[in-house]
Amino acid sequence: MVAVATGGDADAEECALAEMVGRELARRGAVLLCGGLGGGMAAACRGAKEAGGTTVGILPGAQRLDANPYVDIALATGLGEARNALVVRAADALIAVAGEFGTLSEIALALRTGTPVVGLATWQLSKKGEPVDAFPQVETAIDAVEIALAIRKR
Amino acid sequence: MVAVATGGDADAEECALAEMVGRELARRGAVLLCGGLGGGMAAACRGAKEAGGTTVGILPGAQRLDANPYVDIALATGLGEARNALVVRAADALIAVAGEFGTLSEIALALRTGTPVVGLATWQLSKKGEPVDAFPQVETAIDAVEIALAIRKR
Amino acid sequence: MVAVATGGDADAEECALAEMVGRELARRGAVLLCGGLGGGMAAACRGAKEAGGTTVGILPGAQRLDANPYVDIALATGLGEARNALVVRAADALIAVAGEFGTLSEIALALRTGTPVVGLATWQLSKKGEPVDAFPQVETAIDAVEIALAIRKR
Amino acid sequence: MVAVATGGDADAEECALAEMVGRELARRGAVLLCGGLGGGMAAACRGAKEAGGTTVGILPGAQRLDANPYVDIALATGLGEARNALVVRAADALIAVAGEFGTLSEIALALRTGTPVVGLATWQLSKKGEPVDAFPQVETAIDAVEIALAIRKR
Numbered sequence: 001m002v003a004v005a006t007g008g009d010a011d012a013e014e015c016a017l018a019e020m021v022g023r024e025l026a027r028r029g030a031v032l033l034c035g036g037l038g039g040g041m042a043a044a045c046r047g048a049k050e051a052g053g054t055t056v057g058i059l060p061g062a063q064r065l066d067a068n069p070y071v072d073i074a075l076a077t078g079l080g081e082a083r084n085a086l087v088v089r090a091a092d093a094l095i096a097v098a099g100e101f102g103t104l105s106e107i108a109l110a111l112r113t114g115t116p117v118v119g120l121a122t123w124q125l126s127k128k129g130e131p132v133d134a135f136p137q138v139e140t141a142i143d144a145v146e147i148a149l150a151i152r153k154r
Numbered sequence: 155m156v157a158v159a160t161g162g163d164a165d166a167e168e169c170a171l172a173e174m175v176g177r178e179l180a181r182r183g184a185v186l187l188c189g190g191l192g193g194g195m196a197a198a199c200r201g202a203k204e205a206g207g208t209t210v211g212i213l214p215g216a217q218r219l220d221a222n223p224y225v226d227i228a229l230a231t232g233l234g235e236a237r238n239a240l241v242v243r244a245a246d247a248l249i250a251v252a253g254e255f256g257t258l259s260e261i262a263l264a265l266r267t268g269t270p271v272v273g274l275a276t277w278q279l280s281k282k283g284e285p286v287d288a289f290p291q292v293e294t295a296i297d298a299v300e301i302a303l304a305i306r307k308r
Numbered sequence: 309m310v311a312v313a314t315g316g317d318a319d320a321e322e323c324a325l326a327e328m329v330g331r332e333l334a335r336r337g338a339v340l341l342c343g344g345l346g347g348g349m350a351a352a353c354r355g356a357k358e359a360g361g362t363t364v365g366i367l368p369g370a371q372r373l374d375a376n377p378y379v380d381i382a383l384a385t386g387l388g389e390a391r392n393a394l395v396v397r398a399a400d401a402l403i404a405v406a407g408e409f410g411t412l413s414e415i416a417l418a419l420r421t422g423t424p425v426v427g428l429a430t431w432q433l434s435k436k437g438e439p440v441d442a443f444p445q446v447e448t449a450i451d452a453v454e455i456a457l458a459i460r461k462r
Numbered sequence: 463m464v465a466v467a468t469g470g471d472a473d474a475e476e477c478a479l480a481e482m483v484g485r486e487l488a489r490r491g492a493v494l495l496c497g498g499l500g501g502g503m504a505a506a507c508r509g510a511k512e513a514g515g516t517t518v519g520i521l522p523g524a525q526r527l528d529a530n531p532y533v534d535i536a537l538a539t540g541l542g543e544a545r546n547a548l549v550v551r552a553a554d555a556l557i558a559v560a561g562e563f564g565t566l567s568e569i570a571l572a573l574r575t576g577t578p579v580v581g582l583a584t585w586q587l588s589k590k591g592e593p594v595d596a597f598p599q600v601e602t603a604i605d606a607v608e609i610a611l612a613i614r615k616r
Contacts, residue, residue: 080386085544101574108567239390255420262413383552
């Protein structure tokens with residue numbers, strides 16, 4: 001089970017990346033977990049479904065109807081952004097594709113709780129002026145999935 | 155998506171009931187949602203899998219390995235018993251089968267948040283000496299599923 | 309730290325009970341914890357403040373402004389009813405005063421997780437036709453506080 | 463109510479900063495909210511208590527005893543790192559002092575949910591090679607508090 005963290009307002013290029021990640025995860029037999037909403041999340045789920053995969057969406061609101069149409073198992077949590085901690089906890093690895101502050105929170109929670117992270121065109125970190133190399137950053141969707149499956153928990 | 159609330163320490167008779175509920179839910183095309191652990195939860199999931207259904211377990215701990223072997227999609231939450239609110243929130247209806255205090259909390263949270271409840275050999279409520287008829291109680295697994303699907307949300 | 313579970317729509321008699329519980333908790337030096345909203349919760353907090361106590365409200369919504377005016381420390385959680393698990397977890401004992409399904413969920417979560425419960429004009433439980441004597445039920449606010457402090461955790 | 467996000471393993475210099483932030487918050491009449499554990503969190507609480515302030519700790523574990531000795535109101539959540547979302551949600555502003563991945567998650571959740579952030583010797587963000595100026599970074603504890611109170615919610 002691999003989580004894809006990405007933005008609800010991803011642009012076309014970022015959605016294309018997310019879709020390729022979803023497709024490759026499905027092709028490799030992984031269940032795709034995400035926040036279940038639109039934008040990059042919908043693109044990732046669409047990719048996974050095109051390749052015959054299974055998708056799980058952990059929604060912030062209390063209504064399952066908010067899920068994008070490519071989510072197989074939609075869980076309405078009513079927890080708001082606290083659901084990001086659930087996405088991270090439930091996953092064996094996290095692939096961050098571009099993304100905004102929600103994606104950054106998932107990266108940080110994953111690093112904090114020991115879920116391995118792979119980055120693709122996403123946030124980079126530094127502290128007190130020095131870069132912090134906290135997780136591998138790759139260039140392609142295929143590399144992202146390859147590494148996520150290699151370093152996953154369990 | 156219908157949740158089954160039942161005890162981790164259900165006895166043989168209660169497990170048989172939970173298994174019949176799971177089987178009937180699957181036969182009717184519903185996804186079974188539960189707390190994902192053993193006892194009655196495992197029996198319900200086993201019943202659903204025997205009938206070709208899909209099962210989702212929302213676990214209290216941080217380890218997916220705690221799930222019973224009949225769970226298809228196991229979500230480790232690390233939230234402890236607060237995960238009961240998630241089971242209830244994500245479901246369209248809740249069937250309570252016997253159960254202990256955890257089951258009672260799921261009944262109460264469902265009644266509080268508008269998820270319809272059906273009871274089967276489970277808790278009965280009264281207040282200030284008067285019975286409170288808060289949800290339908292039925293005698294058989296088939297009736298429980300029948301009514302749950304009839305009164306479900308959405 | 310003692311939680312008071314009670315209804316947002318408590319009637320005058322129930323509010324009077326909740327207020328007496330709040331006053332007695334403060335008089336005995338306990339911090340009062342509750343869901344922070346109106347009705348019985350406001351009455352309990354008012355009682356505690358009249359006796360010079362400290363009150364903490366754990367709110368379901370994302371806005372601190374929802375707190376009743378007698379809450380000293382108001383925590384907006386944005387978790388919805390899942391915040392009931394937090395009230396129970398944070399308390400050393402729970403006093404249930406009358407109440408509706410939300411109160412029942414707090415009783416059940418407390419019994420499940422080992423927080424001692426005292427009842428005052430509140431829910432009574434039975435299972436399969438037999439009463440279940442899960443927690444002490446008392447007749448007066450003073451008895452409720454006395455017993456809660458005697459059986460509390462830690 | 464202002465949250466201080468900082469590391470449990472802060473070094474002496476970082477603890478001194480956190481302590482000054484806590485002291486200045488108390489001097490200015492703000493309630494200090496934090497994760498309630500040791501290291502930088504204990505330093506911030508100690509600073510606030512030295513200046514006569516009030517401190518609230520939202521703990522990840524189920525035991526209130528984990529709180530540092532300078533926490534007035536300790537709330538054991540049992541939610542693990544998901545409690546970071548609660549710290550952020552309950553606060554009117556967040557001051558991040560140095561910190562590790564937990565602090566980064568609080569910065570990100572605050573930016574995501576609209577809680578204003580001020581940084582002091584903490585994480586800096588960039589994306590696709592470009593710096594992202596997501597929140598003000600200051601040089602002193604007094605500036606951090608000054609700005610946090612100026613930009614806070616409500």
